[in-house]
Amino acid sequence: MSAPPILQVDGLSKAFDVSAPILRRLLHGEGRTYLRAVDGVSFEIPKGKTVSLVGESGCGKSTVARLVVGLYTPTEGKVVFDGHDMAQVQGRAEMAKLRRRFQMIFQDPYASLNPRWRVLDIIAEPIRAHGLMSDDTAIARRVGELLEQVRLSAKDGEKFPHEFSGGQRQRISIARALASNPEFLVCDEPTSALDVSVQAQILNLMKDLQTELGLSYLFISHDLAVVYHISDYLGVMYLGRLVEVGPAREIFRDPQHPYTRMLLDAIPDLEMTGKKRIPVAGEVPSPIAPPPGCHFHPRCPFANERCRTETPLPVHIGERDVRCHAVEEGRLEAEVAAAKAKAPAAVA
Amino acid sequence: MADKRPVLDVRNLRVEFPTRRGTLTAVDDVSFQVGEGEVLGVVGESGAGKSITGTAIIRLLEPPGRIAGGEVWLDGERIDNLTAEQMRRVRGKRIGMVFQDPLTSLNPLYTVGRQLTETIMTHQELTETQARKHAIDLLGEVGIPAADVRIDQYPHQFSGGMRQRVVIALALCVNPRMIIADEPTTALDVSIQAQIIKLLKRLCEEHGAAVMLITHDMGVIAETADRVAVMYAGRIAEIGPVAEVIRNAKHPYTEGLMGSIPVVGHDLARLTQIEGSMPRLTEIPTGCAFHPRCPKRFGRCDKQRPELMQAGASRAACWLHDTAHAEAAE
Ligand SMILES: Nc1ncnc2c1ncn2[C@@H]1O[C@H](COP(=O)(O)OP(=O)(O)OP(=O)(O)O)[C@@H](O)[C@H]1O
Ligand SMILES: Nc1ncnc2c1ncn2[C@@H]1O[C@H](COP(=O)(O)OP(=O)(O)OP(=O)(O)O)[C@@H](O)[C@H]1O
Ligand code: SF4
Ligand code: SF4
Ligand SMILES: [Mg+2]
Ligand SMILES: [Mg+2]
Numbered sequence: 001m002s003a004p005p006i007l008q009v010d011g012l013s014k015a016f017d018v019s020a021p022i023l024r025r026l027l028h029g030e031g032r033t034y035l036r037a038v039d040g041v042s043f044e045i046p047k048g049k050t051v052s053l054v055g056e057s058g059c060g061k062s063t064v065a066r067l068v069v070g071l072y073t074p075t076e077g078k079v080v081f082d083g084h085d086m087a088q089v090q091g092r093a094e095m096a097k098l099r100r101r102f103q104m105i106f107q108d109p110y111a112s113l114n115p116r117w118r119v120l121d122i123i124a125e126p127i128r129a130h131g132l133m134s135d136d137t138a139i140a141r142r143v144g145e146l147l148e149q150v151r152l153s154a155k156d157g158e159k160f161p162h163e164f165s166g167g168q169r170q171r172i173s174i175a176r177a178l179a180s181n182p183e184f185l186v187c188d189e190p191t192s193a194l195d196v197s198v199q200a201q202i203l204n205l206m207k208d209l210q211t212e213l214g215l216s217y218l219f220i221s222h223d224l225a226v227v228y229h230i231s232d233y234l235g236v237m238y239l240g241r242l243v244e245v246g247p248a249r250e251i252f253r254d255p256q257h258p259y260t261r262m263l264l265d266a267i268p269d270l271e272m273t274g275k276k277r278i279p280v281a282g283e284v285p286s287p288i289a290p291p292p293g294c295h296f297h298p299r300c301p302f303a304n305e306r307c308r309t310e311t312p313l314p315v316h317i318g319e320r321d322v323r324c325h326a327v328e329e330g331r332l333e334a335e336v337a338a339a340k341a342k343a344p345a346a347v348a
Numbered sequence: 349m350a351d352k353r354p355v356l357d358v359r360n361l362r363v364e365f366p367t368r369r370g371t372l373t374a375v376d377d378v379s380f381q382v383g384e385g386e387v388l389g390v391v392g393e394s395g396a397g398k399s400i401t402g403t404a405i406i407r408l409l410e411p412p413g414r415i416a417g418g419e420v421w422l423d424g425e426r427i428d429n430l431t432a433e434q435m436r437r438v439r440g441k442r443i444g445m446v447f448q449d450p451l452t453s454l455n456p457l458y459t460v461g462r463q464l465t466e467t468i469m470t471h472q473e474l475t476e477t478q479a480r481k482h483a484i485d486l487l488g489e490v491g492i493p494a495a496d497v498r499i500d501q502y503p504h505q506f507s508g509g510m511r512q513r514v515v516i517a518l519a520l521c522v523n524p525r526m527i528i529a530d531e532p533t534t535a536l537d538v539s540i541q542a543q544i545i546k547l548l549k550r551l552c553e554e555h556g557a558a559v560m561l562i563t564h565d566m567g568v569i570a571e572t573a574d575r576v577a578v579m580y581a582g583r584i585a586e587i588g589p590v591a592e593v594i595r596n597a598k599h600p601y602t603e604g605l606m607g608s609i610p611v612v613g614h615d616l617a618r619l620t621q622i623e624g625s626m627p628r629l630t631e632i633p634t635g636c637a638f639h640p641r642c643p644k645r646f647g648r649c650d651k652q653r654p655e656l657m658q659a660g661a662s663r664a665a666c667w668l669h670d671t672a673h674a675e676a677a678e
Pocket of ligand 3: 259294297303324325326
């Protein structure tokens with residue numbers, strides 16, 4: 001990643017207090033309970049590029065997104081936006097100036113639009129909130145431009161959200177996110193609620209806007225094919241930790257971490273090649289009491305004693321960071337080959 | 349399977365919703381068959397009529413929805429005209445169902461074991477001990493570890509993927525001839541999704557059941573189905589062998605749908621895009637319902653409605669495949 005990053009995330013952690021109510025804690029002598037939703041996550045997003053986060057439900061993707069846009073305060077670590085450490089920003093005015101430059105798009109285009117507002121007012125809201133324009137005709141003109149930018153019509157501003165289909169509503173959310181001329185968008189499952197054909201329209205639009213406006217994206221999805229299509233870089237999360245991060249194409253072609261391998265192996269095969277797979281085992285453990293050492297060890301076919309006790313640290317391989325003892329020890333490739341040779345025919 | 353009697357035979361099914369603004373036709377003249385050990389995938393955009401087709405077959409349509417025409421045959425017996433009581437028995441014993449949300453199919457107040465043994469005992473002459481043993485075997489078969497312990501737990505003590513497997517066990521415990529699975533993996537993670545798909549496929553092969561698998565996930569279809577029906581605006585646009593439909597689509601809608609799916613390993617700057625969106629039931633276009641969005645439409649498309657016709661190894665409802673009287677009908 002040589003271009004200067006628009007975003008740097010460094011050792012980011014978030015612990016939620018999920019303790020029982022105080023009375024119960026006193027009666028039963030329980031201490032406080034914390035859930036470490038995000039644990040020491042570091043990555044950066046070069047300007048004009050897309051970085052995606054993937055991983056099973058509950059692994060902390062949305063929490064990272066919310067930390068990045070400032071909806072949550074980090075427990076540890078920092079978020080650096082275009083060289084500004086967000087925790088060190090002095091004064092409201094300075095903060096507002098930075099906040100205008102990044103926006104978030106959510107999964108649910110139904111819930112995120114106020115049903116009682118006209119589309120015009122929904123999209124104009126960030127313009128007014130950031131005091132970018134005050135003249136109503138100028139605002140209306142800008143909203144018209146934004147609607148056309150997301151391939152809707154300027155006339156649609158008069159309508160209410162319920163008059164639009166799911167895909168059109170997601171376009172409205174994107175138009176609203178673009179209203180303050182941001183350089184960086186955080187998109188949390190922006191197409192997961194949509195049909196494939198509508199998803200294609202939105203993904204194409206996002207790519208076009210990236211080219212037209214030079215936007216950078218942090219993209220979150222559990223659909224690996226969508227991620228393959230949209231990403232320059234990829235981060236794979238497991239129980240709050242980033243276990244592998246690097247150029248997306250490389251990871252898809254040659255995954256290193258055993259969890260990444262498992263995840264990519266589970267992609268339904270649209271090409272119907274009937275490739276041989278290592279069987280997927282087990283389920284995601286509780287994030288409140290994650291397994292010690294490497295969180296993945298109870299499901300990992302390559303775990304040994306060290307994995308059960310010692311947390312793996314990132315190892316650099318080319319442009320990649322991987323957190324796995326077996327990779328670090330250089331024993332993984334041989335063991336994977338052995339496992340594949342042994343894999344029963346039934347899993348082919 | 350052409351010479352063998354199909355397990356499920358749906359003929360000209362039509363489902364209507366009478367509303368204040370007139371009668372809506374959600375399923376319009378749909379016919380298909382599913383054979384023994386076969387998985388028929390049913391795909392299409394949201395609102396295409398996939399779920400309504402499934403619920404109409406098992407007669408669980410929510411009022412005011414009603415079957416307005418057609419016939420449903422199960423193993424050579426007509427079932428769409430059975431009484432409600434007779435139909436309830438068919439549902440419990442001969443047709444199993446798996447829905448998207450496993451919680452709606454499980455009673456939170458009873459242990460998993462109790463729900464399984466009770467279902468088994470209503471349909472088979474077994475003692476409680478025998479039924480329990482059968483239930484443990486089934487849980488093992490659907491991949492629940494330590495089934496003899498887990499059987500005495502409640503649904504909320506299971507993870508989402510495990511609950512969905514319990515629902516599958518519940519659907520299978522009476523050895524149904526037909527399984528209707530509506531989005532059984534949509535709420536699940538890819539890794540668990542892969543397990544459920546393999547399970548469905550294996551069970552279908554081993555038990556010789558017929559499966560109707562409703563989903564909008566083409567990846568799931570590619571892995572599981574033998575044949576696919578593509579639905580659009582309440583009708584079947586194309587039906588054929590899975591490899592044909594995926595690689596060599598005959599209907600322009602299927603072609604658009606396949607092109608719009610991103611695929612790992614395919615480096616495309618842009619995805620193929622079908623312009624516009626599916627019509628509402630109140631404003632279904634005349635002629636071919638797809639014509640306003642179709643890049644290949646021609647003269648007759650907006651006037652005459654195409655029926656399914658042979659197109660290679662598949663059948664497609666598209667005038668492009670009308671070899672008999674091409675433009676002559678104009
Ligand atoms: N406000 C909160 N309070 C307590 N726990 C939380 C809170 N928000 C998230 N969590 C927990 O943190 C973990 C990570 O949640 P997060 O929403 O980031 O996951 P995710 O990767 O986005 O999952 P999904 O794919 O299901 O959206 C989960 O175990 C979740 O239950
Ligand atoms: N109670 C109802 N009254 C009127 N129309 C209804 C009713 N229930 C369903 N419909 C309509 O029937 C059509 C088919 O619905 P169906 O649920 O079968 O779609 P689907 O293909 O399963 O879509 P999805 O992928 O969203 O589940 C839809 O257009 C829907 O709006
Ligand atoms: S550190 Fe050990 S348990 Fe964790 S992924 Fe690597 S080999 Fe598996
Ligand atoms: S019948 Fe005409 S409009 Fe319909 S899909 Fe075929 S070519 Fe397109
Ligand atoms: Mg999330
Ligand atoms: Mg449905």
